[in-house]
Amino acid sequence: MFAMLNDVRSAERPCLALAVRAGHIAERNVEGKRFLVNALRRRHSAVQVGEGRRRRANSFDVWERFHGGHVHATMLAGRFPSVRFPRASERGESVATPPMRTFISGRVLTLFALGLTTLAPGPAAAGHRTGPLPDSFGWSSTGPLIGPKPDAGHPVVSVKDPTVFRSKNLRHPYMTTADGAGAWSLARTSSADWSRAADAPLAFRDPDPNIGNRHAAVPQVFHFAPHKLSYTVHQTGPPAYSTTKDPAGPGRWSAPRSFFDSETPALTESQGSGCWLDFWTICDRSDGYLFSDDNGHQYRSRTTLAEFPNGFRDTEIVIVEPNCFDLFEASNVHRLGHSGTYLMLVGALATGNDWRRCFRAWTADSPGGTWKPPADTEANALIRSNDVTFQDGRSARTKDFSHGEAIRAGVDRSHSQLPWRLPLLTQTNSSC
Template identity: 40%
Template sequence: MTRRWPALWLACFTALGSSAHAAEPAAESAAERAAHPATTPPPPFAWESSEPLIRPPAGADQLFGVKDPSIVFHDNRYHVFFTTAGAGGWGLAYTSFADWKDAPQAPIFMLDKSPIGPGYRAAPQVFYFAPQKLWYLIYQGGDPMYSTTTNVADPRSWTAPKPFYAAVPDNVKDDKGQAGWLDFWIICDERKCHLFFTNDNGSFFRAETSIEQFPRGFSTPVVAMKERREDLFEASNTYRIEGSGQYLTLVEAMRADGRYFRAWLADRLDGEWRPIPGSDMNLFAGASNVKFKGRVWSEGVSHGEMVRAGIDQTLTIDPCKPLQFLYQGLDMVPGKKYEYIELPYRLGLITATGRNAISDLCKR
């Protein structure tokens, strides 16, 4: 998440102790999956992280960090949208590359040069809405906003921002009457599109509209989950798990060793979310289960997105392949003090290693 107001959350971030190494990630074979029937409790998630893949361009002295990535693979290229944090505030940017090894050298386009325009823009999400044959970019401009294009590879083609709501719903306002919603996320099933978001205070909200009405007609949000503020904080992202009849939701939380993600499963997007089995606090990814080939460059695992199996509004992931998650990692200089907007976030990729609760849902 990227706030429009200054804040200091550095107490959440503590340096990790030492470097670690892990074996190369590999997909589990059908025989190996058969040896672990669904009745066998899954082991905890385990991940291996890349080095930083996307960072502020060389010479961009006024940019401090890159955050909040959203990613699709289309026409044999990865298309990545993300937040920039700089001396001028928060904005959106885009980059594209054919292979992960090319990501560090890929040019970055600042989306304030498109009709999206300058001003506060943050926390993007991108998907192709097949019923309209349009790409949608969802982001926070204070309130939830969207732009569209017919060509995701042309960053200048996005339309000017439009709001989803004419006014802020009363039930997402705080005690002072200010909007308390952020990190907007849309996923659709066969009949409805669902808007999820958090409020940095332990509430996970959901609203809905019909496929036919989208992007208009969203209902008054309801609380889908409620926990302690630090245990259900921000940056939610939700996916359909191919072939399983299940949905996965990830929400960022906080603890002493940095930000981390927790995971829940549900049978329906408007159903009850239950903690994913396998580890304490339904841990998905964080400092305790991510290993690095080289230096431990990231303190925790923060706002990110899964690499999806497709591009459309169902946000489908394939449980039969090793999960990959593009995340923002905090690469701080030890002993240096930062204002919130100055935090040196970089984007890296974690890849799941071994069996886990999602790979156990593979039917192939």
């Protein structure tokens, strides 16, 4: 399910964003003596267990084996104090998607909620600002927005990894679906506004003969004007793409095609026990870039606009962390208006603190440039539980915020965001 978050400090209606995802699982008991990490991946499942005991979570027991569960999303809204907000005509949208945590007790599956969030500068931004980002961040959250809608042919227990765009006066979130057996596929829904999203039906993509029952997850949808086509980038194992002329309609997408014939040497030499996943494509005026992550490395490949979607090469590592949980998953890159600055979001676990999900951030002058960390520490993360408040004085429903996507000002390949007003949708744990 999805929930909407509002900034109670702001008189303006906040921008909204939407994203959903449930991939990795991390758990830690109240005393902080134990954590479980289970990566639900196509190619591996890694579990790390420390000493400790099982604890109660959301009224469900936490066991050593985790699977897919119910998903609900939360929409967040935030603001940057002392910074002028765009007027309604200037606002845009963006989506952010975090990984979800899942609990299982007998036959009861609970999937962590997704959080839809709007980013805004925190109190520290009130002082001197010379860059496009504030010194600290503040967020607020609503309740659920969208949840899984199983039917006879789709026993889904979660929806996650969302990507969102606007078309024909509707918002169209695409997302991953997962069932209790671990099968992942894709779906979309459409609504005029978030208040109606919970009632909108899910349109599953597997009836499309070009999609079928194959593994597919973590979609990203954007329009590529030179081809007059919309692309969905997703993982089928390796990074793949499909195209359509109408992503908001019931028509077919093309059969998935891989960006690469095989793993790149940079990946093979560095991935260890990790995987190649969470693919993100963005273009500037001359080139297209494909980002990916999972194992403490942030990879980047490049092609020219003339060659796109073919010709990706020169794969390199642009960020690396010795601890893979510090650079975990769900990277996405956005352009901040016309500032000339690009923002990269990457999901992480607070390994030096409570092992909760958070987002770190880096900036660069171009997608192909050097990435610098304005908000990459646990103490100054882009989003973490200590920066989030909940609507109407409700107690915190979660301390985890992960895998999301920033809602765009448009639908094109540049993934432009309005500076100082960045909506995010993230995954969070919940009792829903």
